[in-house]
Amino acid sequence: MPRFKHYNYDQDAMVVINYQEQLQPGTFEHAVHYLIEHKLDLTIFDPKYNNDATGRVAYDPAILLKIILFAYSKGITSSREIQWCCETNIIFKALSCDTVPHFTTLAAFVSRHADEIEALFEQVLLVCHEQGLLGNELFAIDGCKMSSNAAKEWSGTFKELGEKRTKLRHLIQHHLKEHHQRDEAETEAELDRDIRRAKTTLSLDESLKKVDRFLKTSSPRMGQGKRRKEVKSNITDNESGKMTTSKGTLQGYNGVATVDKKHQIVIDAQAFGEGQEHHTLKPVLETVQHRYKKLGIADDIYQTGTNVTADTGFANEANMQYLYEQEINGYIPDNRFRSRDPKFAQQKDKYGKRHQNKASSSWKKVIPASEFQFDPMTMTCVCPAGETISYQGQREAENGKTRVHFEGRLLQCRHCPKKHQCMQNPASADHRKGSGRQVSFTIENKRQPNYTDWMKHRVDSPQGKAIYSHRMSVVEPVFGNIGTNKKLNRFSLRGKKKVQGQWQLYCMVHNIEKLANYGQMAA
Incomplete structure (x- = not known):
């Protein structure tokens, strides 16, 4: 008969725990503890507390910060779960010195100290600079769209x-x-x-x-474009925006991060309540310049040879003009960047969804706009079936070209024998949805060179391609770490200022991890 070690659940035991010994050097919790105790100035929180003469004794901001930052590093965002961890987890007990703040205290600390969190973010960035983690050679800018604490069903004009x-x-x-x-x-x-x-x-x-x-x-909430059209408001959080992503439409914020190439340190983190990223480039670049001057890193960081990269979502004529006038070494391609590169000539044939199975019945070739008879003098257009389609007006594109738009009436296209070769979705005509075929033509080919042409020349050059090729490897791993490892898939707060504070906390966690791995944290 086998023998096993005896155990008894009714026995008592006294365990002696030294909290300092639980924070082992080389770990994230040790880096957080060391930074807060020896490097960061937490007196910035003092003006928010008015209990020096009367009132209840408050929790030290150092304790709350250690708890929250460690919880975020483990993918825990619920304040109730953080409170439970302080009661049961030995690392949380070590960081909090066996105190258990109420979940409302933890939630209020994050939502009420957005300005102080930004100041702490800058202090951590300065520590990264002092320990040589900033290269200032290349900055990559990108945005990560996430839902907020607001339902899109309460949105509308x-x-x-x-x-x-x-x-x-x-x-x-x-x-x-x-x-x-x-x-x-x-x-x-x-x-x-x-x-x-x-x-x-x-x-x-x-x-x-x-x-x-x-x-x-x-x-009414107005958009950021030149026409200042009304955009959809949200009753719950009117500073959030309705955004279209690859996973569908969501109501939330776009967390924009600027990342240094050397060790992928986040040097700026801001939240914007609009899906389009065009108007975010200028405030982000200005914030970085002001922060570097404030911290004494560089008076004008863009004049030291630093390159700035961003994807096509940030490309428009106004941004290109800003980069040119400010003499910033920016590399932001337009949406035709790949099509001009011979290396990607066969990309669609090899990887494109439309070309994976050309023999299938679902694939079809749509009649091109060149087969429509367009008369620029009378502003008329005749479709391949001989029908005159409706004139919809002219619009000037961001590249300076003027295009005239036409659209077929639904009654014309519904019974047309060529609709299956002409319309993108012929089934929509049968079910009384959508519209007829839409085409557009350029009526102004001759124009003066603009700033977008200047950027195209920069990006298409061998040097530009070499510099821009680093963008994805610099910024995307940061979003992967925050989204996958830290499990941030939505913002839990409402209001741009509060959401930005939470976004900066997560980016601060990322930077502290870099300090723990590549910095010189004291043993």
Whole structure:
């Protein structure tokens, strides 16, 4: 018969734990502890506390910071879960000296100290500079779109929200009318149905008040473009934006990070409530320049030979002009960058989804716009079937060219024998959705060279291709670390300032990891 070691759950034991010994050198928790105790100035939090004479004794910001940063490094964002870890996990106990802050204290610390968090981010960046982790050779800029603590169902223009308010009023009137028609419930089942109807009415009434209050106290939100068109507002968090990503449409923020090439240190982290990245380039570059001058790293970092790279989402004429006038060594390609490169000539044939199975029935070749008869004098266009399609107007593209747009009427295209070779989605015409075939033509080929042409020449040069080839390997691993290892897939706060504070905390965790791995943390 086998023998096993004896155990008894009723026995008592006294375990002596030295908290300092739990924070082993070379670990993230040791780096956080050392930085906060010896390198960072936490007196910036003092003005927020007014309990020097009266009031309850507060938790030290050093303790709260250590707990939150270590929790974020382990992918824990829930303040309730962080509190539970302080009660059960030995590393959390060591960092907090066996104190257990309430989850509301932890949540309030993150949401109420956005300015102080930015100052701490700069202090950690300065430590990285002092330990030689910044190369200042190349900066890569990119954005990571994530959901926020707001539902996209509560988004819309003021006209759409007004229609939503009217619809809610009609629903409430409908439920109240049905309720008054029944003077008394005859059976228990009917009584339960009336109770459910009453709860539904109360819920609709709360939603109506929410929409009505927003429309009366807010103004339409305008976009960042030249035309300043109205964009969709959000009742829950009006500073967030509705963004289209590869995984669908979300309501959230775009976390833009600027990363140094040498050790992938994040030198700037900002959150923007718009999906388009065009207008984010200038404030990001200005913030980096101001921060480097403030920290004494460089008076004008862009005049020291530093290269700046960003993807095509940041490319437009205004940004190219800004880079040229400020003499910044920027390399930002347009969306035709790959098509001009001979190395990518066969890329679509080899990897493109449209070319993986040309023999399949789903693949088809659409009739090109060149087969449409366009008359620039009369501004008319005749389709291959002989129908004159409607003139939709002219628009000037960012490259300076003017294009004229035409669109076929749905009644014309629905019964056309060539619709399967002409329309992108012929099934939409059969189901009374969408529109007919759309085409556009350039009517102004001769134009003066612009700043986009200047950038094309820079990016297409051998030196430009060599510099831009480093962009993805610099910034994308940062997003991979924060999103996959740290499990940040959504922002849990509301408001641009608070979300930016949380984004900077995560980027600070990334930088502290770099200090722990490549820096000179004391043993």
